[in-house]
Amino acid sequence: MASTYNRLLFVFIVSVPAAAVIGLPPMMRMPLKRQKMERLDLHHSISMSALNSAMGRQESLGRADVVLENKYNAEYFGEIEVGTPGQALSVVFDTGSANLWVPDNLALSAQGLSGHRAFSPTLSSTYRESRTIFNIQYGSGPVSGVYCSDAVSIGGLKLTDFTFANVDNVSGLGALYTDDATFDGILGLGFGSIAEGGIPTVMQALWDSKQLAEPVFGFFLGDVEQGELVFGGVDPQHYTGNFSWVPVSSVGFWEVVLDSVSVGAEKLLTLTKTRRAIVDSGTSLLVGPAAEVQAIASLMGATVVQKHYGVNCQDSWPSISFSLGGKDFELSGGDLILAQSGGLCVLGIQGLDMPNPLWILGDVFMRKYYVQFDWGQKRLGFALSAGPPTNLV
Numbered sequence: 104m105a106s107t108y109n110r111l112l113f114v115f116i117v118s119v120p121a122a123a124v125i126g127l128p129p130m131m132r133m134p135l136k137r138q139k140m141e142r143l144d145l146h147h148s149i150s151m152s153a154l155n156s157a158m159g160r161q162e163s164l165g166r167a168d169v170v171l172e173n174k175y176n177a178e179y180f181g182e183i184e185v186g187t188p189g190q191a192l193s194v195v196f197d198t199g200s201a202n203l204w205v206p207d208n209l210a211l212s213a214q215g216l217s218g219h220r221a222f223s224p225t226l227s228s229t230y231r232e233s234r235t236i237f238n239i240q241y242g243s244g245p246v247s248g249v250y251c252s253d254a255v256s257i258g259g260l261k262l263t264d265f266t267f268a269n270v271d272n273v274s275g276l277g278a279l280y281t282d283d284a285t286f287d288g289i290l291g292l293g294f295g296s297i298a299e300g301g302i303p304t305v306m307q308a309l310w311d312s313k314q315l316a317e318p319v320f321g322f323f324l325g326d327v328e329q330g331e332l333v334f335g336g337v338d339p340q341h342y343t344g345n346f347s348w349v350p351v352s353s354v355g356f357w358e359v360v361l362d363s364v365s366v367g368a369e370k371l372l373t374l375t376k377t378r379r380a381i382v383d384s385g386t387s388l389l390v391g392p393a394a395e396v397q398a399i400a401s402l403m404g405a406t407v408v409q410k411h412y413g414v415n416c417q418d419s420w421p422s423i424s425f426s427l428g429g430k431d432f433e434l435s436g437g438d439l440i441l442a443q444s445g446g447l448c449v450l451g452i453q454g455l456d457m458p459n460p461l462w463i464l465g466d467v468f469m470r471k472y473y474v475q476f477d478w479g480q481k482r483l484g485f486a487l488s489a490g491p492p493t494n495l496v
Contacts (some may be wrong), residue, residue, distance in 0.1 A: 177468070178255035178285040178387070179330060184256040185267075186227030192220050192287040196332060196477060197385030198322075198357050199463075200291035201298035202239065203255065203267040203305055206247060207448070210271030216280075218290055219287050222269060228475040229254050229263070236266035239299050244275030250300060257290075257305070261313045261335065266302045290466065292320065292384070306478050309334065318479030322384055324470045346484030348426035354481060357382045359427055361462055364395065366402050367421035374398070379461040380425065382474060382483055387422075388464030389434075393454030399423060403436065404451055412450040414442055423452075425464065432485060436472050
C-alpha cells in the first residue's frame with residue numbers, strides 16, 4: 104500500500120498456472136507456494152501479494168510453475184514477464200497497492216543487488232521510455248524510478264504497451280530486499296483511485312482487453328503448501344460452502360465496514376471502536392490499533408518478545424472473530440500461530456497506530472478464508488479455504 108496509510112510492508116508469495124473457460128475468455132489459475140521461515144523478522148518484512156507467470160500446462164494458454172527459494176514462512180510470490188521477448192521477474196501481488204513496478208537492471212547492478220532479477224529495457228524491442236517520475240512511499244521509505252510502457256504477461260494473459268514503473272531506488276524496502284533476493288517487484292491489485300500517477304491498473308487493463316471471463320480474482324493461500332491466485336474467476340477446489348459477500352465501503356483499498364472484533368466463543372471481549380478493515384494480500388499479519396491488539400494479546404496470555412507477541416505453546420488460546428457484513432469470521436488460536444521457537448509460539452498479530460484507525464486482515468486471515476475480490480461489483484466474497492491446491496507440478 105502507498106502512503107495513504109503509511110504502509111508497513113510484510114511478506115508474501117504466489118505461483119501461477121493458467122486455465123481456460125470454455126466458450127469464454129480465459130480464467131487464469133496461479134498456484135502459490137508457502138515457504139519455510141529461516142528467521143523471524145516480520146517487523147521489517149515486506150508482505151504483499153505476488154504471482155508466478157504461467158506458461159504451463161493448459162493447451163490453449165500454457166503454464167509454467169516456478170519454485171522460488173525463500174527464507175520466510177510468511178511470503179507468497181511468483182512470476183510475470185516484461186518486455187519482448189519476455190524477461191521473467193518475481194513479483195508480489197498486492198491488493199493493498201495499485202501500481203506495477205519492476206527494478207532496473209543497471210540500477211540494481213550498480214547497487215550490488217545482483218541477486219535479484221531485473222528488467223533490461225535495452226533488451227526489449229517493444230519498450231517505450233518516459234521521463235515522468237514515479238515515486239511511492241512505504242512505511243520504511245521511498246521506492247522511485249520512471250514510468251515506461253512495454254508488454255507485460257501474467258500467465259497466458261498479455262498486456263501490450265502497458266504503463267508501469269522501472270525503478271532505480273528501492274531503499275524504502277530496507278534489508279529484506281537488499282539482503283534477500285526473494286522477489287523483484289510488486290504488482291498492485293487495488294483500485295485505480297490509489298494508483299500513483301493515475302495510470303490504469305493491471306485489472307483495468309485486463310478487463311478492457313476482454314481477456315477475463317469475469318472481472319474478479321480469487322486468492323487461496325496454502326498453509327505450508329502452495330496456494331493459488333485465479334484471474335477471471337475462482338477455483339471451487341479451494342473453498343467450501345458459499346461465499347458471504349461484503350460490499351467495498353470505500354473504493355481504493357479493498358476496504359469494508361468492520362462491525363466488531365471479539366475474543367473467544369463466549370465473546371470475552373468485544374471491540375467496536377474501529378469500524379474499518381482492509382483485506383490485504385500484501386501484509387503477512389493481522390494488524391490493528393495498538394491498544395486493541397494489546398487487549399486481545401492480554402486475554403490470550405501473550406507477552407512481548409523482540410517486538411512480537413508470543414504465547415506458551417502448551418497453553419490453549421481463545422479465538423478471534425472479525426464481524427463483516429453481519430457474519431463472524433473466526434480464527435482459532437491455532438490459526439494465529441505464525442512460528443514456533445522451542446516452547447514459544449509467535450502470534451501473527453501486531454499493533455500499529457495510524458491517523459485513521461483500521462484493521463488490516465492480511466495473510467493470517469486469508470489462509471483461513473478464500474477471498475474472492477470482485478473488482479466489477481466492488482465487493483468481497485469470503486468462504487472457508489479447503490485443501491491443498493491442485494496442479495502443482
